[in-house]
Amino acid sequence: MSITVENVNYTYGKGSPFEKKALEDISFTIEDGDFIGLIGHTGSGKSTMIQLLNGLIKPDSGKVIVNDFDLTNPKTDMKKVRSTVGIVFQYPEYQLFEETVYKDIAYGPGNLGKSKDEISEIIHEILPLVGLSDDILDKSPFELSGGQKRRVAIAGVLAMQPSVLILDEPTAGLDPAGRNDILSCIKNLHDKKQVTVILVSHSMEDVANTVNKIMVISDSHLFAFDTVAKVFSNSEKLKSIGLNVPQVTRVVNHLKQKGIVLPGDIYTVEAAVEAIKEYVKGGEKC
Amino acid sequence: MIEVKDLVYSYVSDTGDNEEVLKNINLKINKGEFVAILGHNGSGKSTFAKHLNAIHLPLGGKVYIDGIDTSDTEKLWDIRSKVGMVFQNPDNQIVASIVEEDVAFAPENLAIDPAEIRKRVDEALETVGMSEYKNHAPHMLSGGQKQRVAIAGIIAMKPDIIVMDEPTAMLDPIGRREVIKTIEDLNQKYGITIVLITHNMDEAVKAQRVVVIDGGQIKVDDTPRNVFKNVELIKSIGLDVPQVTMLAYELRKVGFDIRDDVLTVDECTEEIYKLCQ
Numbered sequence: 001m002s003i004t005v006e007n008v009n010y011t012y013g014k015g016s017p018f019e020k021k022a023l024e025d026i027s028f029t030i031e032d033g034d035f036i037g038l039i040g041h042t043g044s045g046k047s048t049m050i051q052l053l054n055g056l057i058k059p060d061s062g063k064v065i066v067n068d069f070d071l072t073n074p075k076t077d078m079k080k081v082r083s084t085v086g087i088v089f090q091y092p093e094y095q096l097f098e099e100t101v102y103k104d105i106a107y108g109p110g111n112l113g114k115s116k117d118e119i120s121e122i123i124h125e126i127l128p129l130v131g132l133s134d135d136i137l138d139k140s141p142f143e144l145s146g147g148q149k150r151r152v153a154i155a156g157v158l159a160m161q162p163s164v165l166i167l168d169e170p171t172a173g174l175d176p177a178g179r180n181d182i183l184s185c186i187k188n189l190h191d192k193k194q195v196t197v198i199l200v201s202h203s204m205e206d207v208a209n210t211v212n213k214i215m216v217i218s219d220s221h222l223f224a225f226d227t228v229a230k231v232f233s234n235s236e237k238l239k240s241i242g243l244n245v246p247q248v249t250r251v252v253n254h255l256k257q258k259g260i261v262l263p264g265d266i267y268t269v270e271a272a273v274e275a276i277k278e279y280v281k282g283g284e285k286c
Numbered sequence: 287m288i289e290v291k292d293l294v295y296s297y298v299s300d301t302g303d304n305e306e307v308l309k310n311i312n313l314k315i316n317k318g319e320f321v322a323i324l325g326h327n328g329s330g331k332s333t334f335a336k337h338l339n340a341i342h343l344p345l346g347g348k349v350y351i352d353g354i355d356t357s358d359t360e361k362l363w364d365i366r367s368k369v370g371m372v373f374q375n376p377d378n379q380i381v382a383s384i385v386e387e388d389v390a391f392a393p394e395n396l397a398i399d400p401a402e403i404r405k406r407v408d409e410a411l412e413t414v415g416m417s418e419y420k421n422h423a424p425h426m427l428s429g430g431q432k433q434r435v436a437i438a439g440i441i442a443m444k445p446d447i448i449v450m451d452e453p454t455a456m457l458d459p460i461g462r463r464e465v466i467k468t469i470e471d472l473n474q475k476y477g478i479t480i481v482l483i484t485h486n487m488d489e490a491v492k493a494q495r496v497v498v499i500d501g502g503q504i505k506v507d508d509t510p511r512n513v514f515k516n517v518e519l520i521k522s523i524g525l526d527v528p529q530v531t532m533l534a535y536e537l538r539k540v541g542f543d544i545r546d547d548v549l550t551v552d553e554c555t556e557e558i559y560k561l562c563q
Contacts, residue, residue, distance in 0.1 A: 042428055042458045146327050173374070173455045175326040175485050177524030202458050205529055242460050247529035247551055254555040260562045269529060273536045279562055280542075 003030040003053065003164065003196070008062035010048055022048040024220045026062070030198075032163075035190050037207035037228070038200045040217035041242060046200060049217060050166045053198075054085035067163065083112050086162030090169050092153030096141040101152050104141050108160040122159050129192070130155045130185050147178040151185065158189070165189065166198040171206065183210050204246045208232065208267040216243070229265035248272045287352055288315040288338060288447065288479070294346030295333055307333045309502040310347070317446065320473045320480045322493035322510070326524035330502040331483050338449050338481065339369035351447070367396060370440030372450040376432035377425075379439070385427075386411065386420040389438045396443065403442075410438040413476070414468050430461025434468055441472070447479040448472065454486060466492065487514070487528050491549050498523065515547040530554035537561075 010023040022045045030036060040046040051057045052064050055071045055078050064071040069081050089095070098104035105126070106119045114122070127134065130151040136144070141152050154170070167186065171179040187210055190197045198215075201207050207214060207228070214231040216223040218241040224231050231238070235245040235253055244250070245267070252266045252275075262275040293311040296304045307330045315321050325331040336342040337349050340356040349356040351365050373379055382388035386407050393403045411417045414434040419427065424435055433453055440448055450469065454462040466489055472478045482493060490496050496513040498506040500523045506513050514520065514527045517535040521527070527535070534548040534557060542561055548554045 041460055173452070173485075175524060176487075176526035177326055244459065247554075248533055250551045251530060251533070251554045251558065254551065255558060255562070258555075258559055260559060269533050269536055272533050273540060276537060276542070276558060276561065277540060 002032055002067070004063070004065040005029075005052070006063040006065075008052065008059040008064060010045075010052065010057065010059050012048075014060070021220050023052075023059075023217075026217075026222050028215070028222060028225050030196060032196060033190075033194055034196050035187075035210070035212045036196075036198045037211035037214045038198055038217070039202070039204075039207065039214060039243065040223075044217045045220045046217045047168065050087060050168060050198065050200065053164070053166060054087055055081050056087075079112070083160045084162055085164045085166065086157040086160055088154050088157050088165070088167040088170060090172060092157075092170075093141075093146065093149035096149060096153055096156075099140060100138055101141050101144075102137040104152060105156045105159050108156055112160060119159070122161065123155075126155050126158045129158070129189055131181060147174060147181060150174070150178075150182065154182075154185075162195070164196045164198070166200070168200045169202065170199070171201070171203070179206070186210070204232075204244055208246045208249075216241075218243075228267060232267045233265065287317055287350075288313070288481075289350040289353075290314070290337070290347070291350075292347035293334075293337060293344050293349060295330075295337070295342060296345060297333075307502050308337075311499075311502075311504060313497065313504060313507070315447075315479060315481065317479055318473070318477050319495060320470075320493045321482070321495045321497060322490035323481060323483045323497050323499060324485075324487075324490055324525055325499035329499045331499045332451055334499060335371070335449050335451050335481065335483055338447070339371055340365045341371070363396075367443050368445055369447045369449060370443055370445035372433070372437055372440055372448060372453050374452045374455050376429055376436050376456070379436040380424045380432060383423055383425075384420075385416065385422050385424055385435055388424055388435055389442050392439055392443045406442045406444070407438075410441040411435075413441055413471070414438045415464075428461060429457045430464040433457060433461065433465050437465070437468060437472075441478075445478070447481065449481040449483075451483045452485065453482070454484070454489065462486070462489075487526050491528060498525070511547045511549055514549060 006027050008023055008026045012020045012022055038046055052059060058072060066081060067084055069076050071081060096104050105123050109119045109122055132151055141149060171182050183206060186197060189195055199211060214228055215225045232245045232249050238245060248269055249267045252262055262279050264275055266272045266275050290311055290313040293308050295308040296306040299305050323331050337344060340362055343357045351368050354361050354364055356365055380388050381391050389407045389410055390403050393406055411420055414437050416434050416438060424432055454465050469480055470492060473480045484490055491510045493510060496510050497504060514531045517527050528549060530551055531548055534544050534554060537544050538546060544557045548557055
């Protein structure tokens with residue numbers, strides 16, 4: 001059970017004057033349970049990438065295989081694919097539409113043919129995972145705060161019980177506290193429900209604090225796909241495509257240029273504090 | 287100059303209750319200042335911003351722009367041409383199908399002479415670095431470019447003050463850099479007073495002054511350096527500090543002798559370098 005993408009190409013507006021290559025010869029494998037940060041500039045092809053992963057669009061050539069479903073095979077049951085791979089789009093709260101929070105979350109599983117009892121069970125299981133309580137269920141989704149609306153929208157996708165969850169900039173427009181809430185809720189989902197997560201983000205700091213692996217798409221190509229440490233260790237290469245590493249990693253790199261080499265891979269505040277403690281202690285011993 | 291005196295404002299909620307959003311705000315912003323306003327979602331900061339060009343009128347207290355009372359309805363156009371507003375979503379602010387026509391929209395409405403409009407549009411596009419796109423269609427531009435066109439549309443009115451409500455929230459890192467650079471230029475080269483509402487602490491660091499609004503009141507009003515060194519206070523009101531400030535704070539907590547008001551990567555590097563000697 002995994003996601004395999006093989007030699008995928010995708011072009012928008014083929015044959016028209018606006019023809020634009022969005023993805024070129026992309027290949028990778030995502031293992032079950034991976035927690036991936038997907039990074040790339042606007043127009044790099046990352047949105048095209050996530051749409052390929054649940055069959056909203058089909059590649060011009062190459063293969064996309066999700067949990068044994070070959071999405072390029074016209075006989076594949078797309079309904080099953082869409083319940084396997086859930087996408088939370090940017091500003092998902094704009095997609096809320098029902099009279100009550102309950103009905104809104106129930107919409108997806110209802111369309112997948114779940115019974116009323118099953119749906120009720122699913123909703124009550126999901127709510128605490130996204131940090132919401134039962135008393136919200138009878139409210140109109142439109143009277144909630146921005147952060148709550150977003151959690152309801154995420155719950156609506158989770159209610160389809162996907163084994164792969166893709167979130168496109170889930171923290172955009174939220175304040176720092178709201179951002180931390182959503183990120184820890186996603187982390188919680190990954191850890192407790194063993195869901196494979198792909199998190200699209202522009203914030204290197206957020207990515208460094210949450211994911212295990214980073215995928216970088218640049219100019220329609222797969223630029224890097226590796227552990228957080230490996231991707232951030234090459235800050236010059238990232239800079240060359242206009243991306244940056246977290247502030248603490250920049251500090252560590254500057255120190256290295258000045259002859260101070262801190263131990264280990266450092267991209268979070270906690271790791272930096274530990275490394276500096278160790279370095280200073282080591283110095284005293286000498 | 288902006289002068290806010292005892293400003294009070296409330297909304298009526300769905301259940302009919304009066305929700306007080308701004309409680310007695312007093313603030314003076316001088317000509318040429320660059321002020322960042324921080325606050326979590328629902329703190330009242332956008333409601334505050336909308337008082338600065340009379341989109342909202344005070345329910346209590348007064349707001350004066352260069353001495354003009356914003357609640358004087360006869361002076362509405364004076365206020366709107368002195369104070370320009372830029373909002374979060376660039377797509378909601380673009381009205382024309384050609385970049386230069388979009389920039390000309392506001393001065394046309396102010397019934398300015400066509401030759402003067404031509405001049406202002408060219409200058410405004412030059413200022414935001416978008417001259418080469420003047421004949422492009424705005425919807426084909428990137429987010430950062432669209433937002434700069436929106437800013438050019440405001441500059442063409444020649445305002446003294448520009449209020450920006452999270453202008454970079456929907457942009458990618460390159461777009462953010464472009465817009466922040468433009469904002470700094472407008473302030474430093476052209477002397478325009480900037481009020482920047484943001485959730486991004488690295489942007490707030492670039493301002494001369496940071497005002498933190500919480501629960502409809504001003505909690506802190508100081509230089510970025512003095513504001514962000516209060517890590518615990520800032521965190522307690524649901525905000526954040528730059529990652530390097532956090533690092534310095536954590537290092538102090540475990541006993542290192544390091545400055546508590548570190549704001550940039552370079553300062554932080556310098557401080558840790560001293561520790562490791």
